Amino acid sequence: MASSEKATKGPASAGWAPWEDPAAVPHVRLDGVTKRFGDFTAVDNLTLNIFEGEFFSLLGPSGCGKTTILRMLAGFEAPSEGSILIAGQDVSRVPPHRRPVNMMFQSYALFPHMTVEKNIAFGLEQDGLPKDEVAQRVDDVINLVHLGQFRSRKPHQLSGGQKQRVALARSLVKRPKTLLLDEPLGALDKKLREETQFELVNIQEQVGITFIIVTHDQEEAMTMSHRIAVMDHGRIVQTSTPTDIYEAPGSRYVAEFIGDVNVFEGKVAETTPDMLRIESPEAGCPIEATPTPAQEDASHDPSGSVWVAVRPEKLSISHDKPKDAKANCMTGEVWDIGYLGSHSIFHVKLASGKMVTVAQTNRTRAQARAISWEDTVHMTWRPGDAVVLSA
Amino acid sequence: MASSGTKPEKTGQGLFARILGSRAPVIAVPYLWLLLFFLAPFLIVLVISLGDIALAIPPFTFKGGIDLENYALLTQDALYWRSYFSSMQIAGLSTIITLLVGYPIAYGMARAPVQWRAALLMLVILPFWTSFLIRVYAWIGILKKEGLLNLALESIGMIDAPLTILNTNVAVYIGIVYSYLPFMVLPLYASLEKMDRSLLEAASDLGCHPLKAFWLITVPLSLPGIIAGCFLVFIPAVGEFVIPDLLGGSETLMIGKTLWVEFFSNRDWPLSSAVAVILLLVLVIPIVLFQRHQARLAERDG
Ligand SMILES: Nc1ncnc2c1ncn2[C@@H]1O[C@H](COP(=O)(O)OP(=O)(O)O)[C@@H](O)[C@H]1O
Numbered sequence A: 001m002a003s004s005e006k007a008t009k010g011p012a013s014a015g016w017a018p019w020e021d022p023a024a025v026p027h028v029r030l031d032g033v034t035k036r037f038g039d040f041t042a043v044d045n046l047t048l049n050i051f052e053g054e055f056f057s058l059l060g061p062s063g064c065g066k067t068t069i070l071r072m073l074a075g076f077e078a079p080s081e082g083s084i085l086i087a088g089q090d091v092s093r094v095p096p097h098r099r100p101v102n103m104m105f106q107s108y109a110l111f112p113h114m115t116v117e118k119n120i121a122f123g124l125e126q127d128g129l130p131k132d133e134v135a136q137r138v139d140d141v142i143n144l145v146h147l148g149q150f151r152s153r154k155p156h157q158l159s160g161g162q163k164q165r166v167a168l169a170r171s172l173v174k175r176p177k178t179l180l181l182d183e184p185l186g187a188l189d190k191k192l193r194e195e196t197q198f199e200l201v202n203i204q205e206q207v208g209i210t211f212i213i214v215t216h217d218q219e220e221a222m223t224m225s226h227r228i229a230v231m232d233h234g235r236i237v238q239t240s241t242p243t244d245i246y247e248a249p250g251s252r253y254v255a256e257f258i259g260d261v262n263v264f265e266g267k268v269a270e271t272t273p274d275m276l277r278i279e280s281p282e283a284g285c286p287i288e289a290t291p292t293p294a295q296e297d298a299s300h301d302p303s304g305s306v307w308v309a310v311r312p313e314k315l316s317i318s319h320d321k322p323k324d325a326k327a328n329c330m331t332g333e334v335w336d337i338g339y340l341g342s343h344s345i346f347h348v349k350l351a352s353g354k355m356v357t358v359a360q361t362n363r364t365r366a367q368a369r370a371i372s373w374e375d376t377v378h379m380t381w382r383p384g385d386a387v388v389l390s391a
Numbered sequence B: 001m002a003s004s005g006t007k008p009e010k011t012g013q014g015l016f017a018r019i020l021g022s023r024a025p026v027i028a029v030p031y032l033w034l035l036l037f038f039l040a041p042f043l044i045v046l047v048i049s050l051g052d053i054a055l056a057i058p059p060f061t062f063k064g065g066i067d068l069e070n071y072a073l074l075t076q077d078a079l080y081w082r083s084y085f086s087s088m089q090i091a092g093l094s095t096i097i098t099l100l101v102g103y104p105i106a107y108g109m110a111r112a113p114v115q116w117r118a119a120l121l122m123l124v125i126l127p128f129w130t131s132f133l134i135r136v137y138a139w140i141g142i143l144k145k146e147g148l149l150n151l152a153l154e155s156i157g158m159i160d161a162p163l164t165i166l167n168t169n170v171a172v173y174i175g176i177v178y179s180y181l182p183f184m185v186l187p188l189y190a191s192l193e194k195m196d197r198s199l200l201e202a203a204s205d206l207g208c209h210p211l212k213a214f215w216l217i218t219v220p221l222s223l224p225g226i227i228a229g230c231f232l233v234f235i236p237a238v239g240e241f242v243i244p245d246l247l248g249g250s251e252t253l254m255i256g257k258t259l260w261v262e263f264f265s266n267r268d269w270p271l272s273s274a275v276a277v278i279l280l281l282v283l284v285i286p287i288v289l290f291q292r293h294q295a296r297l298a299e300r301d302g
């Protein structure tokens, strides 16, 4: 049974990946969902499977339709097309108050006339739980979000971060099977945000709630999620694990959205089973890259442009030109240096005018010949460290 | 920091400096207004109420001594107590009916599409463009035996004989509810309109049925509007004279009418002054108590 399997292969374990299993039944399923407001399409033919116990992030710039997706799941908006299934049930006719989901609102939506405690207890009282159980569960969740000293305050007496924690507590206290969080940590300061991220992951692993979280903060999505869906203008452009999104982005949009990246435009000059040769005037050197199945796909059309994406930390920088370098070696002039303690960021200008970002860890305390402004430097990378993109 | 005026030696300049401070004139205007047009007339009425009736111009004298004789009379004659009580009753019930009629109207307006709201607001205020007196007279035409209402009901066969509505308390209720409805709708609309609709979504997300959410969220949050509307209807309705006089009958006992009779028919200025003073106290004391209660609540909430 699923439960015995979960004991060994739960969400917390390393090999847990139900999305790769064609037989696995998704807990939440959006099937061809489109949402139009007038003639504006906010969500465009979206198909998405989210599995029980998964921590799933919707990541994208403001206005790309993330909140609209959550609102459809919670039942506040009806899809214009397509269907939504939660736990196998088509919920299109189920009103919000009977859906097995809870949502934390981006605007918090705390009841202004109730204290923190009353706000949190509201959902449990609707379920008609006995008073002492309500009190116990409210206490637990108040401790969890460190709101003990504010419990009898009203929302207008709280700071933004405190309100956010009340909203989080209010949605958590009902222990729903599916929790929808709309930018849950945006108003918290850095330390509290990291603590709360950690708490969220902990809660998620303990309680086994399916989390669907909306964020525009890529770092947040990377640290917490099992999988991330990157969105652009109402469409999902890629759904993958954080590692895949970062290391094997499917398009320039995804590569540029997640972290820093250097992108060089070029044309495929030669294709062998284990090597792509790309000519890129922008990079100013021949490029060799190892094709993955996806990249082989990308090289099918030899006439079209391709883009080579290299992360700043994949580049090595030095004064000396490597002797045997036929490919993957760019030359440029140091334009700017940012010293960040653990590592330094170099901005190097190539002959083509292209600015390249290089990140290098500061492994030793002082370098014999430290790279400095206006130095001529060479930057190299291994063929497997770049990604070739066709879009 | 020096300019903040919080230094100890600065507070020593005290009241005088503060009155001359830049904000003082602005604050003084409403107080001056109240002093001139409320407190001063009230004091005049209060003084007259302590005198005795006289055949003179003006028809009162203080020769019989300044005393509470008139107030004593108010307690002795049951007419006055019954008038006060009946006024409260009519005003109270009218206020409740106005609230029940006004709330759905205000709610509908606040939920209407934004581009409609200005027009709807205009419609609520529109009756004020016609004289109050004319509108009350119009109700006579509607409510009388051969009036529009009876004609309409008879023609659709709902009644066989005309109803007697005019010159009963029912007509007074209709008149008060009709006349004061805008004063209920406007504050209710103001508080309902600014309510954040995502609160109802949050309630429903937490498992609360929309009808229950109305009771648990919408009503408490519109409480300031309910209270303001009730005060705006109840207070003038208690002292109402025109409506009971034109629409009410012999059974209708309201303090405004009693005062009118005392003042114009009996020409007893001191006694009618006493009636007015008591009426004011009866209305002002609960309001003051309520305000203090609200202030204490606000203080507790910080
Ligand atoms: N009720 C609505 N009526 C019209 N347009 C809407 C409505 N709700 C959202 N939109 C539009 O849909 C788009 C996506 O909105 P939203 O889902 O809130 O984006 P996100 O949460 O990703 O920032 C936006 O352009 C927004 O203006």
Ligand SMILES: [Mg+2]
Binding pocket: A063, A066, A067, A106, A182
């Ligand atoms: Mg949003």
